[in-house]
Amino acid sequence: MSRLARSGRGGIALLVIGLLAALVLPWLIYPPVALDIACWALFAAALDLLLGFTGLLSFGHAAFWGGSAYCTGLIALHGGMPFPVAILGGAAFAALLALPIGFLSVRLTGIYFAMVTLAFAQMIYFVANQWRDVTGGENGLQGIPRELFGLDLYDPFFFYYAGLPFVLAGLLAAWRIVRSPFGRVLVSIRDNPARARALGYPVDRYRLLAFVLSAALSGTAGGVFAIGHGFASLDGLYWTTSGQVVMMVILGGIGTLWGGAIGAGVVVQLQDFLATAGFEGIGIVTGSIFIVIVLLFRRGIWGTARHLARRRGLSPAGGSGGGPAGSPGLARAPASPRPAGGPPGATAGERC
Incomplete structure (x- = not known):
């Protein structure tokens, strides 16, 4: 069997396993915690x-998570719309919000990009805090309904399955993006932007589109979270929310997609366990675990597991679309020359 066939079958197997895990999760743990894991994943x-x-580290994604939560809550509270419409409205708001932020940010890289996105997110936090007539200020939005044509979804167990399709659709969209020609171009831009630019790819345009897509998916997660908990607060816009999701990605493994879900599960479950036990220094424990993972498992939990499996002749993450930075999965980034007759930056796969 060819390596490509094994990769495709491995990706489908992982999707099936992930779907089954998502379906049984509220049977194994407290349903609101299960919903938190799904949203953070x-x-x-x-x-x-x-x-x-x-290759862009954003410390401002709380703006899209929290901004969508507020927009979703306002649509559900004052628009009287079913919660699916409110969630989609929140995702659209996050994408629109990302357009000007991304347009002004994607020309920067490294720590400069991270700091600019952080500054924009803190600015939005300040606006939400001051615009009390709309956002509720420090009190936030309370009592966000879960209306869906008269169905009773206030039970967290039932709402988990009502909100799960949005999470699964978002994860499937991310998986499809990184496996598409567009995703391959993103990897080539990340690995060598100068070479990608020389080959005719509009680097800033690709980065901006990736930024907007990432914001839309973040907004979807934030909208489901707001509906599931019935409130939207300033905590969702604060910089610690951005820091927490960055920690989840690093814990699971950068550039794996699946690793983020594992990191979300570890962090959310640990926080819930410590909070239930009455322990107040939750940040100390999660920070210590983060340091240990970074020092001992440089590829993250999922990245390390995949690396060990590959050394034994297996490939559990063949369908992830790539590996973490510097791994063989991303080193073979496709920066294909522009075909004759195609638009600048378009590959044969993109023109089809």
């Missing part, structure tokens, strides 16, 4: 699309 995958596959 999508949020982490959205950030990984930008960090692991485009």
Whole structure:
């Protein structure tokens, strides 16, 4: 069997396993915690699309998670719309918000990009805090409904399955993006932007589109989170939210997509366990675990597991679309020359 066939079958197997795990999760743990894991998993995958596959570290993604939560809450509270419409409206708002932020940010890289996105996110946090007539200020939006044509979805167990399709659709979209010709171009831009630019790819345009797509997926996760908990607060816009999702991606493995879900599961479950036990220094424990993972498992949890499996002749993450930075999975980035007759930056796969 060829390597490509094994990779395709491995990707399908991982999708099936992930789907089954998502379906049984609220039977194994407290349903609100299960919903938190699902939302943060999508949020982490959205950030990984930008960090692991485009090479841009954003510390401002809380703006899209929290901004969408507020927009979703306002649509549900004052628009009287079913919660699916509110979630889609929140995702659209996050994408629109990302356009000007991304346009002004993607020309920068490294720490400069991270700091600019952080500055924009803090500016939005300040606006939400001051615009009390709309956002509720420090009180936030309370009592966000879960209306869906008269169905009773206030039970967290039932709402988990009502909100899960949005999370799964977002994860599937991220998985498809990184496996598409567009995703391959993003990897080539991340690995060598100068070479990609020389081959005719509009680097800033690709980065901006990746930024907007990442924001839309983050907004979807934030909208489901807001509806599931019935409130939207300033905590969702604060910089610690961005830091937490970055930690989840690094814990699971940068550039793996699947790693973000694992990191989300570890962090959310640990926080819930410590909070239930009455422990107040949650940040100390999660920070210590983060340091240990970074020092001992440089590829993250999922990245390390995949690396060990490959050394034994297996490939559990063949369908992830790539590996973490510097791994063989991303080193073979496709920066194909522009075919004759095609638009600048278009590959044969993109023109089809």
